[in-house]
Amino acid sequence: MSASTRGYGGAAAPLLYAALAGLAAFAMLPLVWMVSASLMPTGEATAAPHLLPSTVTLEHYRTLFTRLHLARAALNSTMLATAVTAISLLVNSLAGYAFAKLPFSGRERLFRFMLGGLVIPAQVAMLPLFLLLRELHLVNTPLGVIVPGMASIFGIFLVRQYALAIPQSLLDAARIDGAGELRIYWSIVVPFCTPVLVTLAIFTFMGTWNDFLWPLIVLTGDARQTLPVALANLAGEHVQDVELMMAGAVLTVLPVVVMFLALQRYYIEGIVSGSVKG
């Protein structure tokens, strides 16, 4: 189909590209500048603004790891995001599959009730949750960060919508062959749901990696901090070190950006299926 069938005349094409280019510049310039400034020698980014470094240096990245211990924060973030992703995948896929395919009394009512919880902002639960974790001596521990992310209503919803399409005959045949429910889950449901599980894994990993408020609250000591929290603290102390802070920003953003670029299709599909069916 040509442009004109969607309502734009051929003559409008240059305008179209101008708009696209403008929007692309808006979206990309801050990120390009972030990368570029992180490679500039100290003091260059605060001189007259320019987009490309005169000489490329990695000294700021070295400083992040040697002097500022951001390696530790990066490791913390990686471990926390990985743990939350693994646990929540298991918990949410079991529940999502059950809500789709395993009949039990009160299932539909329970599901609708649970969906209602999506309107409640997470902040409402944070104060008592902090007090609860304090009683359990989980404040300033990795488990304290992980706990609220282990099950997610949205995750269950996402898996359920996908699992609805599992052919009932497939499950029945396995039961007749004498397969146990866990076996069916593992050898039929998980392979069938792999695309949505990849989507959920990306969402969860990125969400945990990028999260700020909860780790800020629950991780009170320096040694346990995640990258975003450590970066926010550094940004307060090193206001003048632009190049250094940009290196820190690149380090924080890079893993999620790479993950997104590699698995873009799953990520976008997840948003679309979560919204169209929601």
Add this chain to the structure above:
Amino acid sequence: MRHREAGWAFVAPALALILVFFVVPVVASLLLSLTDFDIYAVASRENLRLVGVENYRRLLHDPLFWVALRNTALFVVVAGPLSIGLSLVAALLVSDRAVRLRALFRTMFFLPVVTTLVAVAVVWRYIYHPRFGLLNYALGAVGIGPIDWLGDPRFAMPAIILMAVWKNFGFNMVIFVAGLQSIPERLYEAARVDGAGSSAQFRWVTLPLLAPTFLFVLVITMIGYFQLFAEPYVMTQGGPSHATLSLVMLMYLQGFRWWTMGYAAALAFILFAIILVLTLITMRLRTRDGAEATT
């Protein structure tokens, strides 16, 4: 294990976790908001008293609460439509089949969405720098004098809004693209047969059929934007002179800096109530729209 019991067994871990770490805290939060829980109660529960709706009453007389509410509402009302509008424009552009490299443009527009908010807030803090920031440099080129974006109470909130629009427009774009794709091509053909030009097609086919997508986007954007926190926390600490203090930031300060947790819980519930009411209103629009469409 029979599959009837299996159903309960499979949902049990998720339900238990949600119950203990979400439902119970939400209910406890409501109770907490009726107490004078503060730093002394953190030390010993004996210092805890029930005070009824006292926290809510005090909130309504707290100038800082009204400032935070006003700032948050301003942010939602301005940044919301701006980012949704830009999302729609971007979606129309990348949906146009005549455009080459559509996937590349879509990826570029989406990239800010996946970045870590704290990290890009640090980046934007320098973009807004009055002396060497890129923005003032660009504005200087067209003769607009240097603006102290984050240091001037008049410009701090607009600066945060611009950054939020940049960060978020790609998300709704993806949803709009899906909405546009779901419009059957034959409707455009029929419209053209009836002599509709491109703007008439947009007005009478695209917009009405995007209405459900619009409402959905409106709800999630509103819910997200009411929770404004990391941008002011990193870029302005709520200043200058409270110009960017948001409701969640005030809740954080009250609850976790000043340990007035009863008060902070009341604040959290007011935030929840606002979001709930606005969501319900929008949902009503949706059902009314649906009813019209089917009659």
